[in-house]
Amino acid sequence: MSLMREEALSAPERIASQLRANETAVYALADRLKQQPPRALLSVARGSSDHAAGYISYLIMQCMGIPAASLPLSLTTLEETAWRVDEMLALAISQSGQSPDLVAMQRSLGDAGAMTLAMINAPDSPLAAVSETTLALHAGEERSVAATKSFLATLAAGAQLVGAWRKDETLLQALKSLPERLRESAGMDWSIAVNALHDVSHMMVVGRGSMLAIAQEAALKFKETCAIQAEAFSGAEIRHGPMALIEQGYPVLILAPPGAAQPDLRELAATFRGRGARVLLAADERVAERDLPLMCADHELLHPLCVIQSFYLMIEQLARARGLDPDHPRHLNKVTETR
Numbered sequence: 001m002s003l004m005r006e007e008a009l010s011a012p013e014r015i016a017s018q019l020r021a022n023e024t025a026v027y028a029l030a031d032r033l034k035q036q037p038p039r040a041l042l043s044v045a046r047g048s049s050d051h052a053a054g055y056i057s058y059l060i061m062q063c064m065g066i067p068a069a070s071l072p073l074s075l076t077t078l079e080e081t082a083w084r085v086d087e088m089l090a091l092a093i094s095q096s097g098q099s100p101d102l103v104a105m106q107r108s109l110g111d112a113g114a115m116t117l118a119m120i121n122a123p124d125s126p127l128a129a130v131s132e133t134t135l136a137l138h139a140g141e142e143r144s145v146a147a148t149k150s151f152l153a154t155l156a157a158g159a160q161l162v163g164a165w166r167k168d169e170t171l172l173q174a175l176k177s178l179p180e181r182l183r184e185s186a187g188m189d190w191s192i193a194v195n196a197l198h199d200v201s202h203m204m205v206v207g208r209g210s211m212l213a214i215a216q217e218a219a220l221k222f223k224e225t226c227a228i229q230a231e232a233f234s235g236a237e238i239r240h241g242p243m244a245l246i247e248q249g250y251p252v253l254i255l256a257p258p259g260a261a262q263p264d265l266r267e268l269a270a271t272f273r274g275r276g277a278r279v280l281l282a283a284d285e286r287v288a289e290r291d292l293p294l295m296c297a298d299h300e301l302l303h304p305l306c307v308i309q310s311f312y313l314m315i316e317q318l319a320r321a322r323g324l325d326p327d328h329p330r331h332l333n334k335v336t337e338t339r
Helices: 004-022 023-034 047-064 100-111 148-167 169-186 191-195 213-228 241-245 263-274 300-321
Strands: 042-046 068-070 091-095 114-122 133-136 200-209 229-232 253-255 278-283
Touching: 004 148, 004 169, 004 300, 023 133, 023 148, 042 100, 042 148, 047 068, 047 148, 047 213, 091 100, 091 278, 100 114, 114 148, 114 241, 133 148, 133 229, 133 241, 148 169, 148 300, 191 278, 191 300, 200 263, 213 229, 213 253, 213 300, 241 253, 263 278, 278 300
Parallel strands: 042 068, 042 091, 091 114, 114 133, 200 229, 200 253, 253 278
Antiparallel strands: none
16 A cells, blocks of 8 residues: 555544644634634645645635735745735645745744744644644644645644634534545545546646635646646636637546536536546536546535545556556655745
8 A cells, every 4th residue: 555545544533633632722713813803814835735725715715704815935035025914814834844935934924913823734843933823733744745634634624713713513513524524535436537547648627616726736646646737727717718728538627516616517517528528527426427426525615625535545546557656756855845
């Protein structure tokens, strides 16, 4: 068994432990955010962590009505921007907490008056040291270069914070059953995707709403584990320039769990099929034309976690089927230190 597969399969247990361990800290942070509501959320992250930030940002915008933006780190490290961020929340996300640009940006935002929060898998790291508040991911050491359990743990931590902040008991209850739904998601049969994508060199991954961040994470995993040039698009944005790329046999993975975006994504899948694309539509059992099965969480906001859990097990199989080592992608290291 590869480390990537082993770590992905461990995510449900890790998340169950995390939700219990962080409960007191999450409610304390939520109380502070209720008393001092931030005017905006600023996310500080790269790679998979930036995709996790995208999911959390969407939840906070959707549930709390607070605008969010992902900051280009070069504005601090190269341009030395003088920030004006009073009454804003700076959320830094990292597995290792080692990258100098993340640390520099978080420090500069804190110095400029932002409340600084780090979601991190290394609580003794430099990033944690420059953050006012830390939520540990409790994902355990992640040895595979391709992140899986730490990504899922970050999404769960964000959902728990939103649930406590919003006092959403339905969401908080659904989080308790999430580990079991993730275990079921890991058992979904996505072998059709392994066969369909075995020899492809390029493709698109489509999501919408909170699923766009999941599509971005999936596209990254296609690149780093399978050497497939995959690009992620919103189901709305893809109707503009990217549509011109669609031709006979062009592979497109569409992630369409239940929710407001699903009808539009089903229509998009039908349009692509009509133009000859090789569509892989991932959807729940109520969608007759689906190609890949999805397990649903007990709350709509948590469906993205079930989707990416199923995807991780598929992409690990696809990498091995293509003769690649998913644990050691070429040219990549586990800890990336950018400036």
